[in-house]
Amino acid sequence: MVTRQQNVQAPDEWFKPKGRDAEKAESVVRPSLSYWKDAWRRLRKNKLAMGGLVFLIILTLFAIFAPMLSPHNIEITQYANQNQPPSGAHWFGTDDKGWDVFTRTWHGARVSLFVGVAAALIDFFIGIIYGGISGYKGGRTDTIMMRIIEILYGLPHLLVVILLMVIMGPSLTTIIVALTITGWVGMARIVRGQVLQIKNYEFVTASKSFGAGTSRIIRKNLLPNTMGPIIVQMTLTVPSAIFAEAFLSFIGLGIQAPVASWGVMANDALPVILSGHWWRLFFPALFISLTMFAFNVLGDGMQDALDPKLRG
């Protein structure tokens, strides 16, 4: 033992502290990502969904600025310009009142997008309040609130909307009111399901033990963690509201000229489609379809991106 100790002479520097390399200590092997950054990273890989997102951004910009920049008047009937095919002056042609279809299409985009987004936002607020309370309180409150939802869920929505529109008279406000009166139910169900699941997690208990009140727990703990499915639901509400608006316009309950939605434009174009004025139907129809498509692929993409199970 003694001899061995003498033989093996370890250099002193071996036993000096290596010292902390400040740069290396801070380096991260794999970038740490928050839930949202991670979701965004995955969404960005989905080309179709990104295409939808880009399209929607462009559409929104055009809806805001194109009517302002357009030189064409859409308030006074211009018989000299009736039913002209698309040309350099009128990119999408003109309609039977001589109005520029390009300009009207962007006015229509304003109406359609506004209806869609407003309906989604109102659904969102009613849905999270109702669903949040129902899921968090549980017990009898939940049972009663869910009974009400079950019955409302069984109502044929579009028929109720038609009824409300007939009574209240067609206008932008009535369409949004009618759509949201029946539309918030789906959102409330989703929020409730999520809250029910999350409220038993430890961090909620911890929050409670620090004396957080109901409203604080719902706002700070539960809702941020239910945002994924809620956002997906909102993305899918927008196209269905736009579709419902187009449908209502089509059966004669739409917002009337001059600022008409896409549905109204398509409806007005129907009787003349066989006389060859295809552009009057084609452009509003194209934009309804593209917008629906964009929202649907974006919603699907977000569903995949926000699914924690797929987080890799």
Add this chain to the structure above:
Amino acid sequence: MAIYIVKRFFMMIATILIIATLTFFLMHSVPGSPFDEERTSNPTIQANLEKFYKLDQPTHVQYFDYLKSIATFDFGPSIKKPNETVNTLLARGFPISFELGMVTILVAVISGITLGTLAALRHNGIIDYSAMAFAVIGISVPNFVLATVLIQQFAVNWNLLPPATWSSRMHMILPTLALATGPTAIIARLTRSSMLEVLTQDYIKMARAKGLSPVRIVLRHALRNALMPVVTIMGTMLAGILTGTFVIEKIFAIPGMGKYFVESINNRDYPVIMGSTVFYSAFLVFMLFLVDIVYGFIDPRIKLHRKEGDA
């Protein structure tokens, strides 16, 4: 199961009652009397008319009369079409709309399931991609746009099929196609995703290991479970097809109930609007009830449970 059916039945009655009540009070909130437009300056005639339609009674009496008339399927007269009642309109129009709806559902279910299953079996293949491309387009294009394009191409440009009405088999093709594409797309997408999930399950591997033919595995083992989500959305789908008939009947000039309904909306024929809304809602709620019961019967878990009880 019996308790479930009874419970669902009472839910259905409650829903119909709510719709009827909502309709009644909305109707009453429309300002003015329905006879204001009739220019009957004579107050006696006005009073007699109101008496005839029982409008002089207090609201709650009218309400119960109204419920009674709904329970006996009497939806009242049209005020814009003389000699017509909502019942005669329904009797004339509804069978046609029903036929259109049923043919559409058949087409949508059969082609949607076939398409979805093929797409799942050839996952990430050409069939899969083209089926899903079709599905996304089918969901995005509104049926009135599709209907117009179909008329333009098949009826006007190529002169293959009649452009309107509902008088023969050939006349039925275009409206059905226009109405069925959306639901077909939804069913195809759903079938595909649930089929993909089911095909990875152990019992499918087991069936393969037993040496069953692929066709048999898909038809007998996979499809049954894969179709549960499809059955779940049948209710919503029915509602969509029903409202779709309004649009399609208008475009193709099909004399169904949808056409009368849209007409009544456009000339504000309140009794017809109210009557058909209640009728349609009740019909839809009843269909939802049937779907739920069917679901209860085909859900393998419920079936398994019962077998265990029997044994």
